Amino acid sequence: EDKVVQSPLSLVVHEGDTVTLNCSYEVTNFRSLLWYKQEKKAPTFLFMLTSSGIEKKSGRLSSILDKKELFSILNITATQTGDSAIYLCAVEPGNTGTASKLTFGTGTRLQVTL
């Protein structure tokens, strides 16, 4: 069965800090790994990673995938209070010719304080 484990479960940082969120996974026939941000209810897409070692970057957020060690990290630099949210990691298995479904981790709850 596919599995995604995120760490830490929660953390509190001060505005301006840099944080690293971790995601390890076990999946049959890997296709992609995705990061989502959930502030209130609707998760919003951050990144999709398919290849090892290629960093995806969007503003202060960046992410990288290691397909050999089966993990990904999400970095947030110069954190702001608006970064407070639950960060979800998900993996998509690849089944040739059929649709796939996402397996999510339970998320990391980030709180950024002033």
Place this chain on the structure above:
Amino acid sequence: KAGVTQTPRYLIKTRGQQVTLSCSPISGHRSVSWYQQTPGQGLQFLFEYFSETQRNKGNFPGRFSGRQFSNSRSEMNVSTLELGDSALYLCASSDPPSGGATGELFFGEGSRLTVL
């Protein structure tokens, strides 16, 4: 472009009742997926519909069912509600690329179900 719309946003039911939740995807999106979110389990995949056909199903009992209409709108139904069905039910739409990949999911605000 309007986002994913889910109705109702909140509902309270009692054990044994049944409930139907509705999801209208982003215009042009052909795939609708449903997820259950609970504090302990996180988001768990229920099922996915594409062009009115169920393409994939998660590990939920048969009390959970769904369908998709020709306009891509989707409904999910839970019969014989149990206390453990209390959760946030999220719908997501996507326009999958070729090869069966899921593609980026666009989530709705969810339907918060409380079972008493």
